[in-house]
Amino acid sequence: MDAQAASLIGAGLATIALAGVGVGIGNIFGNLISGGLRNPSAVPKIMGNVFLGFALTEAIALFALLIALLLLFKF
Amino acid sequence: MAEAHSPLEQFFIHRIVPIDVGGVDVSFTNSALCMVIVVAAVTLLMTQGIRARALVPGRVQSAVEMAYEFVANMVHDNVGHGGKPYFPFIFSLFMFILFANLLGMVPFSFTSTSHIVVTFAMAAVVFVGVTVIGFARHGLGYLKLFVPSGVPVAMLPLLVVIELISYLIRPISLSVRLFANMTAGHTMLKVFAGFVISLGVLGGWAPLAFVVALTGLEILIAFLQAYVFAVLTCIYLNDAVHMHH
Numbered sequence: 025m026d027a028q029a030a031s032l033i034g035a036g037l038a039t040i041a042l043a044g045v046g047v048g049i050g051n052i053f054g055n056l057i058s059g060g061l062r063n064p065s066a067v068p069k070i071m072g073n074v075f076l077g078f079a080l081t082e083a084i085a086l087f088a089l090l091i092a093l094l095l096l097f098k099f
Numbered sequence: 100m101a102e103a104h105s106p107l108e109q110f111f112i113h114r115i116v117p118i119d120v121g122g123v124d125v126s127f128t129n130s131a132l133c134m135v136i137v138v139a140a141v142t143l144l145m146t147q148g149i150r151a152r153a154l155v156p157g158r159v160q161s162a163v164e165m166a167y168e169f170v171a172n173m174v175h176d177n178v179g180h181g182g183k184p185y186f187p188f189i190f191s192l193f194m195f196i197l198f199a200n201l202l203g204m205v206p207f208s209f210t211s212t213s214h215i216v217v218t219f220a221m222a223a224v225v226f227v228g229v230t231v232i233g234f235a236r237h238g239l240g241y242l243k244l245f246v247p248s249g250v251p252v253a254m255l256p257l258l259v260v261i262e263l264i265s266y267l268i269r270p271i272s273l274s275v276r277l278f279a280n281m282t283a284g285h286t287m288l289k290v291f292a293g294f295v296i297s298l299g300v301l302g303g304w305a306p307l308a309f310v311v312a313l314t315g316l317e318i319l320i321a322f323l324q325a326y327v328f329a330v331l332t333c334i335y336l337n338d339a340v341h342m343h344h
Contacts, residue, residue: 076326079326080276080327083272083280089283090279097107
């Protein structure tokens with residue numbers, strides 16, 4: 025296979041990681057909503073943790089993006 | 100920037116004042132210019148903000164006090180009592196990253212945090228500093244950080260290696276997180292801005308609306324990433340100061 029075609033396929037494959045990240049971010053905010061409906065007064069206290077978790081999860085997507093960019097522009 | 104076709108063009112580094120010291124290129128670049136502007140802006144805001152020292156703060160003083168309290172609470176919540184000496188470092192780190200990220204949101208400017216050399220330098224300082232603090236406080240006992248308590252002895256060889264790797268990977272994950280967020284966000288903005296041009300006057304409104312929404316998201320991300328960098332630094336510091344394992 026042509027090296028460039030392989031790198032294009034690889035970059036496409038790297039986006040599969042988004043499935044896991046979607047599940048992760050959905051989990052974070054879904055649990056925030058279900059927990060927050062049970063005890064709304066606790067929500068402000070955990071917002072920092074929620075955004076920390078969101079940012080950590082989102083970073084995983086960006087690692088995948090990084091791999092995709094490396095494959096596209098470096099090979 | 101009409102002739103810029105690559106969405107990555109915004110990250111190119113140009114020499115503004117070429118300087119060459121013994122074959123080493125230490126030119127003053129647009130990245131360096133941005134960092135100078137950031138430091139100047141933070142210093143100006145802080146000194147102007149506390150100049151009045153009013154009992155009832157004005158707008159600028161209020162903003163400065165809020166920033167101070169925000170970081171002070173963060174350090175107190177995550178590190179506790181031993182964290183006070185490290186507050187100035189965390190505060191400067193937070194303000195520098197925040198302003199660098201926000202400066203990148205100004206059109207035609209440059210995001211210095213979108214380069215891994217900048218973020219890795221900061222992450223490496225945090226990593227080396229935390230490790231030095233850990234060894235200075237606990238001596239060789241700091242190595243116990245890599246030995247989780249309450250684990251069967253048979254599992255230890257495996258777990259120590261995992262803990263060691265997760266410790267050593269910290270500077271990489273810390274720097275790549277910030278740099279990748281900034282790079283990805285700005286690239287995405289540029290890609291959608293390209294759609295606006297290519298769809299023309301009739302169809303360009305939809306991506307334009309999306310770009311506006313994305314800009315809002317990017318400003319949130321700019322703040323969030325500065326927060327995450329500072330919080331993770333606090334968490335690492337907490338490991339070094341208190342050793343909760």
